[in-house]
Amino acid sequence: MPSRDGVGMPMWLLAEVTYRCPLHCVFCYNPVDYAKQHQELTTEEWKRVLRESRELGAAQLGLSGGEPLLRDDLEEIVREARSLGYYTNLLTSGIGMTEARIAALKGAGLDHIQLSFQDSTKQMNDFLSSTRTFDLKMKVAALIKQYDYPMVLNCVLHRYNIDHVQQILEMAEAMGAEYVELANTQFYSWAYLNKDQLLPTREQVEHAELVTDAFREKVKGRMRLFFVMPDYHATRPKKCTNGWGNLFITVQADGTVLPCHVAGMLPGMTFPNVREHSMEWAWYDSPGFNRFRGDGWMKDPCRTCPEKEKDLGGCRCQAYMLTGDAENADPVCDKSPHHERIREVVERTKLAVNEQPIVFRTDRDSRDLMKQCGEGGLKVDERRLFEPGATATEANTRIGRTPA
Amino acid sequence: MSDEPVVTVEQVYAVAKLFRLQWEPAQKAHVLLYPEGMVRLNQSAGEILKRLDGKQTIAQVVADCEAAFNAQGLEQDVLDFMAGAIRQGWVLRV
Ligand code: SF4
Numbered sequence A: 001m002p003s004r005d006g007v008g009m010p011m012w013l014l015a016e017v018t019y020r021c022p023l024h025c026v027f028c029y030n031p032v033d034y035a036k037q038h039q040e041l042t043t044e045e046w047k048r049v050l051r052e053s054r055e056l057g058a059a060q061l062g063l064s065g066g067e068p069l070l071r072d073d074l075e076e077i078v079r080e081a082r083s084l085g086y087y088t089n090l091l092t093s094g095i096g097m098t099e100a101r102i103a104a105l106k107g108a109g110l111d112h113i114q115l116s117f118q119d120s121t122k123q124m125n126d127f128l129s130s131t132r133t134f135d136l137k138m139k140v141a142a143l144i145k146q147y148d149y150p151m152v153l154n155c156v157l158h159r160y161n162i163d164h165v166q167q168i169l170e171m172a173e174a175m176g177a178e179y180v181e182l183a184n185t186q187f188y189s190w191a192y193l194n195k196d197q198l199l200p201t202r203e204q205v206e207h208a209e210l211v212t213d214a215f216r217e218k219v220k221g222r223m224r225l226f227f228v229m230p231d232y233h234a235t236r237p238k239k240c241t242n243g244w245g246n247l248f249i250t251v252q253a254d255g256t257v258l259p260c261h262v263a264g265m266l267p268g269m270t271f272p273n274v275r276e277h278s279m280e281w282a283w284y285d286s287p288g289f290n291r292f293r294g295d296g297w298m299k300d301p302c303r304t305c306p307e308k309e310k311d312l313g314g315c316r317c318q319a320y321m322l323t324g325d326a327e328n329a330d331p332v333c334d335k336s337p338h339h340e341r342i343r344e345v346v347e348r349t350k351l352a353v354n355e356q357p358i359v360f361r362t363d364r365d366s367r368d369l370m371k372q373c374g375e376g377g378l379k380v381d382e383r384r385l386f387e388p389g390a391t392a393t394e395a396n397t398r399i400g401r402t403p404a
Numbered sequence B: 001m002s003d004e005p006v007v008t009v010e011q012v013y014a015v016a017k018l019f020r021l022q023w024e025p026a027q028k029a030h031v032l033l034y035p036e037g038m039v040r041l042n043q044s045a046g047e048i049l050k051r052l053d054g055k056q057t058i059a060q061v062v063a064d065c066e067a068a069f070n071a072q073g074l075e076q077d078v079l080d081f082m083a084g085a086i087r088q089g090w091v092l093r094v
């Protein structure tokens, strides 16, 4: 199927197969209102999503969550994906991985496992994910090698672990990781609520980058290291998702199709659901996917900016969160009249103490926050993280497939 | 440069384990897939890589390509491509 109207193909499909998760990461990228009423897609519905997306050109599949291992049909989903020709990536915290499952996933054709660590030390890992999981993750890392998967180690960096980059890299080397992603926290969802706690200082970021560069030199040819800068310390925004509806497509646990996994919070938009529409309609024809394609929606300063093709005005969600208008320039850009909002957060990193409490991602907190938001609580920018009308429901109403 | 790979026609190569080579109908091209990434290959790169089966020598790959495309004198092109592919880690010597 050829692409239409100069729109790129959705080559990268992210399937957030469940929002259930045993961890409670402070930087979790799931929507803050993830505990709202929803029914997870069934196995057959996921298979249809895979088939239709493959026909549109999808080749990379990310199976993520929540914790995707909590779906007991994960092996079946992987088998279908592999037989359709996807390169299948499992993005996991490792919780729930056993030798029997890793072998079954191999048999089903899983290509690669990305294991996320919060830090190289047990205490920090357990604190930042609010669980006791470090030893278990080490075991899973060994299983990944034993079953001959390429291993990508992912560590989300922030103020509390960025000074440990050397130890994190040494741990990754000892585990035999082929790739290491040191991704500075991007401030969406739960991380946005915790941004004053999590944003590192500029000095911390620069030091971590130097350490990473030196290590990269040392392990050249054996390991690849990626260091993702926190954009709050930049003066130009990133080209978010390589352009809205231009390469990436996300399907959420309940079947909502999004151009990026946090776009659901944008106001006044309706996004398609696979229970009502085909993936083809969602990608090419739905109003949600066409809303920010190209540059016709831009306002000044982006509209007349000579650099607009480079970053397409940055991230729509970041513009909305920080300025209240998704058509504004991403305030990371220093040409934005709202750039001050970013500077303020950066300035606050210089304070020695920070009395804001840290929020862990839990079902209870998600429900509490929805309630507070509904009652007009929270700060105005924090209220923007919630989908209009999202209401809390009991956790067990969200599960799609009951274990056999 | 001292670490420039030296490729000769009697050597044998295969696509490295970390990569999967496949034909993508939607892109009408061969691609190399790897963890969270994809390289779209031009036609000649695809034709060379798909012949690196860990058994044929480079000389045989060259002869095979010349026969398939009814062309002559492809050896240097193949050797140049191979040097680049080694640097990228796409192929390994068997
Ligand atoms: S970021 Fe942490 S809490 Fe969020 S889904 Fe991943 S493992 Fe679970």
Ligand code: SF4
Pocket (backbone or CB within 6 Å): A236, A237, A301, A302, A303, A305, A306, A307, A308, A309, A311, A312, A313, A314, A329, A330, A333, A334, A335, A336
């Ligand atoms: S003004 Fe807009 S288009 Fe120009 S660099 Fe800034 S964000 Fe990008």
